[in-house]
Amino acid sequence: MTRTPRFQPMADTALRTLLAGSIDYAGLFPPAGLDMATSVRQYAKYRGDPDAWALGRFVVPFARLAELEREAAALAPTVPADPWRLSALLGPDFAGEIHALGEFNCRHAAAGAPALSADVVEARVDSVEAVDRLLAAVPRWAQAYVEIPLDRDPAPLVAAIARRGGRAKVRTGGVTPDAFPSAEAVARFLRACTEAGVAFKATAGLHHPLRAEYRLTYADDSPRGTMFGFLNVFLAAALLHDGMDHGDVVRLLEEREPEAIRFSGGAVEWRGHRLDQAAIAAARAAGIVAFGSCSFTEPVGELRAFLTPQRRTVS
Numbered sequence: 001m002t003r004t005p006r007f008q009p010m011a012d013t014a015l016r017t018l019l020a021g022s023i024d025y026a027g028l029f030p031p032a033g034l035d036m037a038t039s040v041r042q043y044a045k046y047r048g049d050p051d052a053w054a055l056g057r058f059v060v061p062f063a064r065l066a067e068l069e070r071e072a073a074a075l076a077p078t079v080p081a082d083p084w085r086l087s088a089l090l091g092p093d094f095a096g097e098i099h100a101l102g103e104f105n106c107r108h109a110a111a112g113a114p115a116l117s118a119d120v121v122e123a124r125v126d127s128v129e130a131v132d133r134l135l136a137a138v139p140r141w142a143q144a145y146v147e148i149p150l151d152r153d154p155a156p157l158v159a160a161i162a163r164r165g166g167r168a169k170v171r172t173g174g175v176t177p178d179a180f181p182s183a184e185a186v187a188r189f190l191r192a193c194t195e196a197g198v199a200f201k202a203t204a205g206l207h208h209p210l211r212a213e214y215r216l217t218y219a220d221d222s223p224r225g226t227m228f229g230f231l232n233v234f235l236a237a238a239l240l241h242d243g244m245d246h247g248d249v250v251r252l253l254e255e256r257e258p259e260a261i262r263f264s265g266g267a268v269e270w271r272g273h274r275l276d277q278a279a280i281a282a283a284r285a286a287g288i289v290a291f292g293s294c295s296f297t298e299p300v301g302e303l304r305a306f307l308t309p310q311r312r313t314v315s
Contacts, residue, residue, distance in 0.1 A: 013266045015307075017280045018234055019054050023299055024087060024201070024292045026059040030175050031217035032294035036064065040071040042296070043084070051300045056290045057087040057120060062097045065104060069116070076114035083108070083115035087145075090123040095137040097121075102139065122147065122169060128160045135164035145169040145201055150185040155192045162196040167289065172233065173205015175216050177225035180205060183253040186228070187236070187246060194240050194287065203292035206230040207299050209306045211256050228253065230291055230299060231261060231306075238283035239273050248273070258306060 025046065026032075027039035034042070043058050060068050065088065076084050090097050101118045108116040123134050124147040131146055138144040147169035148157040154168075161168050170189050173180045193200050208214060210229035215222040236244075236252045244252075252270060255261070262269045267276045275283070293299055 012263045014268045014275070014277050014280055015263045016053060017277050017284065018238065018268065019230075019303075020284075021054065021056045022230075022234070022288075022290050023054050023296055024056040024059050024203075024290045025296050026203070026292045026294045027296075028060065028064070029292075029294050031219075031222075034294075036067045037071050040068065040075060044072075044075040046296050047084075051296075054300055055296060057085045059087045059089065059122075059292055060118075061089045062091060062101070065101075065118070069104075069114070072116060073114050076116055078112055078115055080109055080111075080115050083117040085120070086116060086118040087120040087122055088118045090121050090134075094123060094134050098137055098139065098142065101142070105141070119143065120145065124148075124169075125157075128156055131157060131160040131166070132164065135161070135166045138166070143167060147171060147203075148189075150181045150189055153192075154189050155196075158189075158192040158196045158198050162198045166198075168193055168198050168200035170200060170202050171204050172202045172228050172291075173216075173225075177216065177223060180225060180227065183228075183250045186233070186253055187249040190237050190240050190249060191246060194237075197286065199285075199287055199289050200237075201290045201292065202230075202233055202288070206233065206291045207293055207295060207302070209299070209303050210258060210261075211254060229255075231303075233291070234288055235261065235268065235270055237288040238268075238275055238280055239270070241283040241287045242273075242275055242279050244273060263307075 025043050027034040027042055046052060046055050088101055104118055108114060119141060120143045122145040125131050125134055126149055134146060135144055144166045146161050146166050148154055158168055172186060205227045208227060208229050209231045211232050213224050214227050216225050232253050232255055236249050240249050260271055267274055
């Protein structure tokens, strides 16, 4: 009996292309809910880890930027070419907060200052009019993600985001079972974004590579629920971009079998569908950008475990 790997190691080019820079660190948010000092220390540590290739931005509410400045003063780099890139969650005063972000960035671009750059903003809206108001306030130096609801057809809101040059954001879970949308609703969102040419990010409930039932928080008495896997969502978005039909997108979002997904030879395969590295790169550029996670070590650690050989064959 010999061990036959389902996957190449974490260095596999297809895997890295699919997930490079994909994990936006949201340690301040549930279920982790860390304090600012701990979150900042963790992010500084992750930037120096071997798995830093998968690390994205630090997610912070606009209202806590001053707190972040204080805690990051001794830890952030002072080289402007290598800043900590931040994604700021906006409140209702879009225009005023974005103006303040511009001043924040100017301070931190100065020589010798901690290199912090809040060049991405995120906000939640539920109407075409609100999309227009938000994106009209976003200057050229910032990229905006607009979180929209999934309880109705997202196409009109996605179309409004496309007209204004924004990006979309989808909430794929939470800390209670009822916070998780159906696979059909997520597939509908993915299709709307693909058809409109709108890139997007996901947030919440994506700590694990593959769909399954998990604890929803870190508490010992946590409720359990069926969570999406980040591989499910990223592969579904990439294969949809490559032309996969809606039914297969839903089935991939619901996939629970580890053996169904294979990375090898610079490509990824799922049940007869295959993407090479160039197709994955095109899908990342046009489609899914990142997912927010309150943990970095959990998704990376579980991905590493997921990639270990699990199947034995006769030699």
